[in-house]
Amino acid sequence: MKTSTAVESGRSNRARLWAAILLTLGEIIAVSFAFNFPTGLPEALNPVAYAKCTAQAGLLAFVTLVLVLWPDRAKVNETWNRATRDGNWAIQCLANIGLFALLLPATIAFSDLAAHSAAPPWGWFALYCGLLLATLVSLANIAAPFAFWSWLVRETPSQVAVAIVSAALLVLAGRLSLESWYTLSGATLRVSHWILSLYETDVILDVNRELLGVGEFRVRVLRECSGYEGIGLIICFLALYCVLMRRKLRFPHALLLFPLGVAAVWILNAARIAALVSIGHHVSPVLALNGFHSQAGWIAFLTVAFVIIALSQKVAFFRHAPQIAKAAARPRDQLVFAFLVPFAALMATTIVASMFAPHDQWLYFLKVAGVSAALWMFRESYADLFKDVSPASIGIGIAVGIIWIATDFREQPADKIGIWLASLPAWLVALWLACRVFGSVLLVPIAEELAFRGYLQRALIDRDIAGVAPGRFTWLSFVLVSVAFGLMHQRWLAAMLAGATYALLLYRTNKLSDPIAAHIASNGVIIAWAIAAQQWSLL
Numbered sequence: 020m021k022t023s024t025a026v027e028s029g030r031s032n033r034a035r036l037w038a039a040i041l042l043t044l045g046e047i048i049a050v051s052f053a054f055n056f057p058t059g060l061p062e063a064l065n066p067v068a069y070a071k072c073t074a075q076a077g078l079l080a081f082v083t084l085v086l087v088l089w090p091d092r093a094k095v096n097e098t099w100n101r102a103t104r105d106g107n108w109a110i111q112c113l114a115n116i117g118l119f120a121l122l123l124p125a126t127i128a129f130s131d132l133a134a135h136s137a138a139p140p141w142g143w144f145a146l147y148c149g150l151l152l153a154t155l156v157s158l159a160n161i162a163a164p165f166a167f168w169s170w171l172v173r174e175t176p177s178q179v180a181v182a183i184v185s186a187a188l189l190v191l192a193g194r195l196s197l198e199s200w201y202t203l204s205g206a207t208l209r210v211s212h213w214i215l216s217l218y219e220t221d222v223i224l225d226v227n228r229e230l231l232g233v234g235e236f237r238v239r240v241l242r243e244c245s246g247y248e249g250i251g252l253i254i255c256f257l258a259l260y261c262v263l264m265r266r267k268l269r270f271p272h273a274l275l276l277f278p279l280g281v282a283a284v285w286i287l288n289a290a291r292i293a294a295l296v297s298i299g300h301h302v303s304p305v306l307a308l309n310g311f312h313s314q315a316g317w318i319a320f321l322t323v324a325f326v327i328i329a330l331s332q333k334v335a336f337f338r339h340a341p342q343i344a345k346a347a348a349r350p351r352d353q354l355v356f357a358f359l360v361p362f363a364a365l366m367a368t369t370i371v372a373s374m375f376a377p378h379d380q381w382l383y384f385l386k387v388a389g390v391s392a393a394l395w396m397f398r399e400s401y402a403d404l405f406k407d408v409s410p411a412s413i414g415i416g417i418a419v420g421i422i423w424i425a426t427d428f429r430e431q432p433a434d435k436i437g438i439w440l441a442s443l444p445a446w447l448v449a450l451w452l453a454c455r456v457f458g459s460v461l462l463v464p465i466a467e468e469l470a471f472r473g474y475l476q477r478a479l480i481d482r483d484i485a486g487v488a489p490g491r492f493t494w495l496s497f498v499l500v501s502v503a504f505g506l507m508h509q510r511w512l513a514a515m516l517a518g519a520t521y522a523l524l525l526y527r528t529n530k531l532s533d534p535i536a537a538h539i540a541s542n543g544v545i546i547a548w549a550i551a552a553q554q555w556s557l558l
Contacts, residue, residue, distance in 0.1 A: 032099075032100060032103050032104075035103060035108040035161065035162070036162060038108065038112055038161055039158060039161040039162035042112065042115060042116075042119075042158060042161065043158050046119050046122075046154070046158070047074075047078070049119075049123060050074075050122065050123065050126050072190050073148065073151075074151065074155075075186075075190050076183075076186045076187055076190050077155060077186070078321075079185075079186040079190065079252075080182045080183050080185070080186035081182070082321065082324065083181070083182040083185045083186055083256075083259065084178065084179060084182035086259070086260060086328070087178040087181055087182055088175060088178055089264075091175075095171070098167060098170055098171075099163055099167055102163055102164055102166050102167035102170070103163055103164065103167070108161055111157065111160045111161045112161055114157050114160075115154065115157035115158055115160075115161060118150070118153055118154045118157050119154055121150060122150055122151065122154050125147055125150055126147075129143055129144070129147045185255075185259055205226045205509055206506070206509065207285070207288065207289050207292070208224060208226055208229065208231055208240065208292070209224070209226070209506075209511065210286070210289040210506070211231060211289045211290075211292040211293040211296070212224040212231060212293075214289065214290060214293040215231075215233060215293045215296060215297065218297075219233045219297065219300070221233060221234050223237060231292065231296055232296060232299075232300075233296055233297065233299075233300040234300050235300070236296065236299040236300040236304055236307070238295075238296065238299065238307070240292060250281055250284055250285065252284075252324075253280040253281060253283075253284050253323055253324065253327075254277065254280070254281065254367070256280075256324050257276050257277055257280050257324075257327065260276075260327075260328065260331075261273055261274075261276070264331075267338065268331060268337060268338065269336070269337060269338060271356055271360060271396075272336055272337050272356070273331065273337055274360060274363060275337075275356075275359060275360075275363060276327055276330075276331060276337065277363060277367055278359075278362070278363040278366050278367065279327065279330075280323055280324075280327050281366065281367070283323045283326070283327075284323050287322070287323065295307045353397070353400060354400065354484065354485055355474065355484065356397065357397035357400035357401065357469070358469045358470060358473040358474035358484075359469075359470055359474055360393045360396065360397065361390050361393040361394050361397075361462075361465065361466040361469055361470070362466045362467065362469060362470035363393070364389040364390050364392065364393040364466070365386065365389070365390050365462075365463065365466045365467075367389065368382075368385045368386040368388075368389040368390070369386060380436065380439055380451070381451075383451070383454060383455055383458060384454055386458055386462075387454055387457060387458040387462060390458070390462040390463070390466050391462060393466075394462070394465065394466075406532060407530065407532065408532050408533060408536040409528055409533050409536075412524050412528070412533040412534070412536045412537045412540075413536055413537065413540045414540075415520065415524060415537050415540075416536065416537030416538060416539065416540025416541045416543075416544075417540050417541070417543075417544050419517050419520055419537065419540075419541040420540065420541035420542065420543065420544030420545045420548075421544060422513075423510075423513055423517065423541065423544075423545055423557075424544070424545060424548050424554075424557065426513055427510070427554075427556070427557065436555040436558060437553060437555045440452075440555075452550060455546070455558060456546055456550075459542050459545075459546050459558065460539060460542045460543045460546055461539060463542065464535060464538035464539045464541075464542055465535055465539075467504070467507075467538065468521065468531065468534050468535045468538050469531075469535075471500050471503065471504050471518065472489075472500070472521060472522060472525050472531060472534050473489070473531050475496075475499075475500050475503065476496045476497075476500045476522065476525070477489070477491070477496075479493070479495060479496035479499060479500070480493055480496055488529060489525060489529055489530060489531050490525050490526045490527070490528065490529030490530070492526050497519070497522055500518065500522065501515050501516075501518040501519040501522060502515060504517075504518030505518055517541065520537070521534035521537055521538055522534070524537055545557050546558070
C-alpha cells in the first residue's frame with residue numbers, strides 16, 4: 020500500500036513539475052509577443068525595457084540556481100518531494116491562469132501606453148510589475164509550495180546570491196552583445212536570405228539598409244529586434260557553467276562548447292528572422308512584427324543552454340573520463356583540439372570585440388593574444404606543419420590575393436578605419452598596423468586552415484580524423500567545406516572560390532602546409548595593398 024502511494028505521489032509530483040514548466044514557457048512566449056517595444060522614450064527612461072530586463076533576470080536567476088545546486092540535487096529533490104506530497108497544485112494552476120488572463124491584456128495596454136507617452140508612466144509601471152510579480156509567484160507555487168522556497172533560501176543562501184548576481188551579469192552581457200549586430204548583420208541577413216530562397220520567390224535583400232523581405236512584406240531588422248543578446252548570454256552562461264562544473268568536465272575539450280553555443284544561437288537567430296519574414300508575407304504582418312519585437316534572443320539562449328548542458332553531460336567527449344580511458348584517447352583528442360581550439364579562440368575573441376563596436380578597433384589585440392595563446396598551447400602538434408612548402412602554393416596564394424583585390428567592386432564610403440587611424444599619432448598607427456598584419460597574415464590563415472582543411476574536411480569523411488589522409492578527396496567534404504568557408508566571410512562567393520582553391524592544393528600535395536602557405540600569401544598581398552593604397556575596407 021505504501022509503495023502504491025509513493026508511486027502515485029511521484030507521478031503527481033512529475034505532473035506538477037511539467038505543468039509548471041509548460042505554463043512558464045507558454046506564458047513567456049505569449050507575453051514576449053504582446054510587448055510592443057519601440058517607443059519615443061530613451062531606453063534609460065523606458066519602463067518597458069526595465070520590465071523586460073526584470074523578467075529576463077528572474078528567469079535566468081532560476082536557471083542559474085538549478086545549475087549551481089546541481090551537485091546537491093539529491094538533497095534538493097528529497098526536500099521537494101516532501102514539500103509537494105500533499106499539495107493541491109490544480110488550484111494553483113487555476114490561480115495562475117486567472118492571473119495570466121489579467122497580465123496579458125495588461126501587457127498590451129502597458130506597452131502601448133509607454134509607446135505613446137511623452138513621459139515615462141512610472142505609476143502604471145509599478146502596478147504592472149506588481150501583477151507580473153504575482154504571476155511569477157503563482158508559477159513558483161505550482162512548482163513547489165512556499166515552504167520549499169523558504170527552505171531553499173535558508174539552506175543555500177550563497178547559491179541563491181550567486182544565481183541573482185549571475186543573472187544580472189547575464190542580462191548586462193545580453194545588452195552589450197546587441198552591439199555585435201552592426202558587425203554581423205550582413206552575414207546574418209545573407210543566411211536568412213539564403214534560407215528564404217530555398218522555398219520563397221521574390222526574396223529581397225538590402226544589406227546596407229538592413230532590409231529583408233518577401234513580395235510586398237519588407238522589414239528593417241534593427242539591433243533591438245535582432246535577438247543578438249543571445250550571443251552574449253550564451254558566452255557568459257557557458258563561462259559560469261565551466262567554472263561550476265570544472266571537476267566534471269574535460270578540459271580543454273569543454274572549450275568547444277563555446278563556439279558550438281555561439282554558432283547555434285547565431286543560426287537559430289537567422290532561421291527565426293527568415294521564419295518571421297515568411298509569416299509576414301503569408302499570414303500576418305502584425306504577427307511578424309510583434310515577433311521581431313519579442314525577446315527571442317534570450318528564448319533561443321535558454322534552448323541552446325539546455326541542449327549544451329545535456330550534450331556536455333551525455334557525450335563522453337566533454338565529460339571527465341577515468342584516467343585509463345583518458346590516456347588511451349589522448350593522441351586523437353590532442354589532434355582534434357590542435358585543429359579546433361585556435362579557430363574557437365578566433366571566433367570567441369571576434370564576437371567579444373564586436374560587442375564594443377564601433378569602438379572595437381583596439382580589441383584586435385585581444386584576437387591576436389587569444390589565437391597566439393591557443394597555437395602556443397598545441398605547438399608540439401604543429402612541428403611538421405611548415406616543412407616542405409611548395410613554391411607553387413605560394414604563387415597560387417599570391418594569385419588568389421590579387422584576384423580578391425581586383426574583384427572588390429564595393430562602393431567605398433567614408434572609411435571609419437581610415438578616419439580613426441588619421442586621428443592617432445604615427446607611432447600608435449604603426450603599432451596597430453603591425454598587430455593587424457601579424458594577426459591577418461599569419462594567425463588568421465593558420466587558425467582557419469587548421470579548422471576547415473585540417474579538421475572539418477577530414478571529419479566529414481570519417482570521425483576518426485587521425486586515420487584520414489589530409490589530401491583524401493570526396494565531393495561531399497570538398498563542397499561543404501568550401502561553402503562553409505565562404506559563409507564565414509562577407510564576400511562569401513569570392514571566399515568560397517578561394518577556399519576551393521586551397522582545398523585543391525591540399526588534394527594535390529597531401530600536406531596541410533601548402534594551403535596554409537597559400538592562405539598566408541593571399542592575405543599578405545591583400546593587407547599589403549590595403550595599407551599601400553589605403554583601401555582599408557580590405558582589412
